[in-house]
Amino acid sequence: MVSYKELGLVNSIDIFKKAMAGHYAIPAYNFNNMEQLQAIIQACVETKSPVILQVSNGARNYANKYLLRNMARGAVEYAHELGCDIPIVLHLDHGSSYEMCVDCIENGFSSVMIDGSALPYDENVALTKKVCEYAHSRKDYVTVEGELGVLAGVEDEVSAEASHYTKPEEVQDFVKKTGVDSLAISIGTSHGRCKFTPEQCTRTPDGVLIPPPLAFDILEEIEKKLPGFPIVLHGSSSVPIKYVREIEKFGGKIPDSVGIPEDQLRKAAKSAVCKINIDSDGRLAMTAAIRRVLAENPGEFDPRKYLGPARDELKNMYAEKNKNVLGSAGHALD
Ligand code: G3H
Ligand code: 13P
Ligand code: ZN
Numbered sequence: 001m002v003s004y005k006e007l008g009l010v011n012s013i014d015i016f017k018k019a020m021a022g023h024y025a026i027p028a029y030n031f032n033n034m035e036q037l038q039a040i041i042q043a044c045v046e047t048k049s050p051v052i053l054q055v056s057n058g059a060r061n062y063a064n065k066y067l068l069r070n071m072a073r074g075a076v077e078y079a080h081e082l083g084c085d086i087p088i089v090l091h092l093d094h095g096s097s098y099e100m101c102v103d104c105i106e107n108g109f110s111s112v113m114i115d116g117s118a119l120p121y122d123e124n125v126a127l128t129k130k131v132c133e134y135a136h137s138r139k140d141y142v143t144v145e146g147e148l149g150v151l152a153g154v155e156d157e158v159s160a161e162a163s164h165y166t167k168p169e170e171v172q173d174f175v176k177k178t179g180v181d182s183l184a185i186s187i188g189t190s191h192g193r194c195k196f197t198p199e200q201c202t203r204t205p206d207g208v209l210i211p212p213p214l215a216f217d218i219l220e221e222i223e224k225k226l227p228g229f230p231i232v233l234h235g236s237s238s239v240p241i242k243y244v245r246e247i248e249k250f251g252g253k254i255p256d257s258v259g260i261p262e263d264q265l266r267k268a269a270k271s272a273v274c275k276i277n278i279d280s281d282g283r284l285a286m287t288a289a290i291r292r293v294l295a296e297n298p299g300e301f302d303p304r305k306y307l308g309p310a311r312d313e314l315k316n317m318y319a320e321k322n323k324n325v326l327g328s329a330g331h332a333l334d
Helices: 013-022 034-046 057-063 065-082 098-106 121-137 168-178 216-225 241-249 262-269 280-296 303-326
Strands: 026-030 051-056 088-095 111-114 143-148 182-185 231-233 273-278
Touching: 013 026, 013 273, 026 034, 026 088, 026 303, 034 051, 034 065, 034 280, 034 303, 051 057, 051 065, 057 065, 057 088, 065 088, 088 098, 098 111, 098 121, 111 121, 121 143, 121 168, 143 168, 168 182, 168 216, 182 216, 216 231, 216 262, 241 280, 262 273, 262 303, 273 280, 273 303, 280 303
Parallel strands: 026 051, 026 273, 051 088, 088 111, 111 143, 143 182, 182 231, 231 273
Antiparallel strands: none
């Protein structure tokens, strides 16, 4: 058993308190490999931002839990070497069972999500409460994120056909009964690169899809019911058109891609939303750079020659997000 404190990690309590008071959101970036982790740490040190390193079950299967734990330890030392001891959380993204959460907590995670959002309400409450009881009873308190409402979208291990907005009338009861430290809600975001159907969007003359706005009225109602309580937004990639176009220019096929506009995320970050989850944008940025390098250099076969530029692209994108979207830049040492 390894505690996150031995790895130099923190849980999310303090950083959420500061994010709430400072009207910004903490970036929660998913990673599966070394280049993604390097990009996240470089960007967050450069912009002096706290960060949540997110690991899905898919990532655990891909990278191995012991390697992941040591990568997180390495990330703490790497940030130190780069010159800023930013707060780093290691968080399980979309934990699907009590056992998975326990396994992560015993392997150095400082925070877990138990995603019971697809279960009937009472079962979601019971499962989330059970995870909280275990996580909170640890000598080093591990924070727990629960979820109410369902996000649409399909990825490797997260899928739902239709979204159901969070019901504001349920949130107080859920938080009280479960003891969760933060709550993920559904207000119109969704997972993956196609967050809305083309029919739900309008189109600019040059073919860019403009999505409908998020349900800020529901967010406001939730804030009123849970004053000062940290809210989480999943499915918050913006799906930048420049990456979509670059991927398609160099042979990819990713039709109907559309994300959450940055101004909407900025607005959310100023509210009780303290954590914003971004994965798909990282996939798009890396894929665009790799496709470009390989198309322009057909003889290249050294992975460092295409993963290196992909890492740089990723780092720049994360730094821009911290500065201009989440507003977390400059808050690492608050
Ligand atoms: O919300 C889910 C994340 O984007 C993780 O996706 O299960 O494909 O690793 P994944
Ligand atoms: P995106 O697919 O919008 O990046 O969402 C990621 C996410 O919610 C991870 O939990
Ligand atoms: Zn998610």
